[in-house]
Amino acid sequence: MAVTIPATIVANILEGAVARGADPAGILVRAGLPGVVGALEAPDFVLLVRAVTLTLDDELAGLQQRPQRVGxxxxxxxxxxxxxxxxxxxxxxxxxxxxxxxxxxxxxxxxxxxxxxxxxxxxxxxxxxxxxxxxxxxxxxxxxxxxxxxxxxxxxxxxxxxxxxxxxxxxxxxxxxxxxxxxxxxxxxxxxxxCRLPVLRTEEQAAAYARRTPLDAFLPQDGTAGLPLEVAVAVETLLSADGTLPDMALIAATLGIAPHTLRRRLKRDGVDYSDIRKQVRRDMAVRLLTTTDAAVEEIAERTGFSEASAFIRAFRSWTGLTPRAYRVSEF
Known part of the structure; x- marks a missing residue:
């Protein structure tokens, strides 16, 4: 599920900072990254973009004619x-x-x-x-x-x-x-x-999401159409019902498909069932953190983790932040 941002994109972001007169070495220090960077995992790329944005006070990272002020x-x-x-x-x-x-x-x-x-x-x-x-x-x-x-x-x-x-x-x-x-x-x-789908987020939730940008935007996101979407919806429905992650046999039965057929069709789409399941779990955790006041321990239980510490470790691997830090973060 890890997403790697190509070195070219990383270099293009740094080019914007340099073009506006910023010191790239100072930006890397601010981002907590080594002095020489190439391709970056998504959480590290987020730190880089955040450092560029805050240094320049420009949400467009120095890439366009005029800065777009933070906020x-x-x-x-x-x-x-x-x-x-x-x-x-x-x-x-x-x-x-x-x-x-x-x-x-x-x-x-x-x-x-x-x-x-x-x-x-x-x-x-x-x-x-x-x-x-x-x-x-x-x-x-x-x-x-x-x-x-x-x-x-x-x-x-x-x-x-x-x-x-x-x-x-x-x-x-x-x-x-x-x-x-x-x-x-x-x-x-x-x-x-x-396009007929209803907007579900409140103004407060939307503003909080935008302040975390680009964190949410560069989280792994896949399996969003066709059979992968059907599988994701089925996993989310069952997980929401009892806090247990369903195995592929249960999802296949839910969809009326033989397990081996489901595996083969997902493979044809370039998607693995375990990745869809991880994505649904992550998405649900993010949604609960940003749209409810539920405690971290409760969210861990609702997303199928046996204990809060395992949830915290998993969430840090997804986003580079602890659940509590994610909930209050502003990018």
Missing amino acids: THAIMAAHVSHADTLGAAYARAATFMDLMDNSFRYSLRENGANLLFEMTRIPGREVLNNAAVEMVLVLVSRMLAWMVGNRGAINGAWFDYPAPGHASAYRAMFHRAPMQFGQAGSGIAIPLSL
Whole structure:
């Protein structure tokens, strides 16, 4: 379940800091990272982005024409939380971001069975490197999926630059969606069938999520469509019912599929049952931490851990933080 952020993305983030006059060595010290970095595990990448953001007072990490002051993302999240549905949330997000009048124009339109969230460069405005596009699309799509229950799906993604050397990482970043490079603009296609989903998060919860960004956005997230989604929903339903993680035989019986058939079909989708189960457990823990006042011990029990210490160790391995630190963290 570990996610590794490619060295190219790490270098692109540091390039933004250097371009704004920051000392990269000082940023690495602030992030608690060694003096020479390459690819990073997701929690360490989060520490790096947080250090760059706070050093520059710029949530866009120095990658666009003007800085976006710390706190702007939380204001947008709070604004988006007042939408009724996922589609309306995307409309609010596109309008808010377009009003910032920075390096991109943002728009939303329907096309066939999809809702297209698009971003195009403003002529003459600085876009330092591809991370400016990657971060916007990942952060927006993950945040809005979380707004409707931490399930998302993308039918397509396209980019206005040639395929980068780390293009293989886009599979995880964009839910295994079909990719196109060298296009006139960049964006993602959201299934219209999902756009009717209701927004579940309150303004307070949304603002807290945004303050933790990019932590939540770069947690592992996979198995979000088709059979993997059906399996994830079934696991979550059974886990929520009695606090016990179901084995694959029980899930196969629940779905009316033979266990060997379920294993084979998941393998065909590039997904392992144990990973889906771990993801559901992690997602439930995050949700309970951020939307309830339940004690850590209670959350451990509700997510199938035999004792709180085992839950705390697992949660630190997922996020780089203890559950209590995660609950109060502000990024």
